[in-house]
Amino acid sequence: MVFDDIYKTYWNKVFRICMGYVNDYDWANDIAQETFVTVWQQLPKFRQESAIGTWIFRIASNHCLRQIERQNRMPRSEMPEQIIDHIEPDKEPQVQFLYKCIAELPETDRLIISLELEDVKQAEIAKIVGLSETNIRVKVYRIKERLSKKFENYEH
């Protein structure tokens, strides 16, 4: 597969996963770019042992996890509400709330739910994260339950 095609096909998906992880537009953009730099560098060595999507999502997930090392950057979810509103004024409140809720989850849960919402098969998510499929299924279920509760409170 040519890099340009991969780039165009996966940019939005990768960006959303990064956005779910950090809930910060510029930061997510940086991580997505770093991801594609790695993809570009490693593509010649990619041996089709897994699907290209799985491979790209692995790289993206690990770039997200790598942000733990950059402690000095404040997670967006900890910022006061009005700053978020100020930066992204035209966003639908529900969309914003969903991303906010996801970014507040434990790190690995953020990745799992982002991949799930991105329509990645649970077997693939298992391969990306390194857990069993059963584990992923249980986790996805629990996370969705948690999100639903938050949304119920949000709507009432």
Next chain:
Amino acid sequence: MSTETDFKALWTKQSTSEIPDTKELLVKAQKLKTSTRNKLLGLNLVLLATMVFIIYIGLNIDNEKLTTKIGIVLIAIAIVSYLAASNQMIPMLFKTDLETSSQEYLAQLIRIKRKQEFLNKVMINVYFILLSAGLFLYMLQFLERMNPVWATIYLVLTFGWIALAWFYLRPRGMRKKQRALNDMIARLEEVNEQLGS
């Protein structure tokens, strides 16, 4: 409202940033590559210059004594090894594989931090020991030429400073660095444990 399809619908509604031009991305990649290479190159130059300088002095000084030569070599080794370790010159040790699963990646990060912790501890000690020993051997030649009073003052001052560095500055610096590393390891382990449950 809060059903699965709704989450998925909301999820994809997130406006994504404009896809950066491929060229822009590749320029970024190239920059990254050259900057790491330049950094390594610069470091090597500094190391090389230090070595040349020390060896130059070693050759030009009237060092009839073997201790002076050994001292110079020890100091050179101390400086080089400290620089090498503190700049993570051993890239093999710190390389991460981004293509593995999250679980393995986190384990890698933890392993690397542990290595850094170890290297930090060991290298500071090695650096101090080599430097002090080198300095002492190097000084012997000059001490012989001084009168006893000056020699004593010189010795007391030098070793006073080394003792201060060893017993006060070294543990303090080490603790500070250690704390930062330990915090990072704890944080990574916490995230890794999320996958355990």
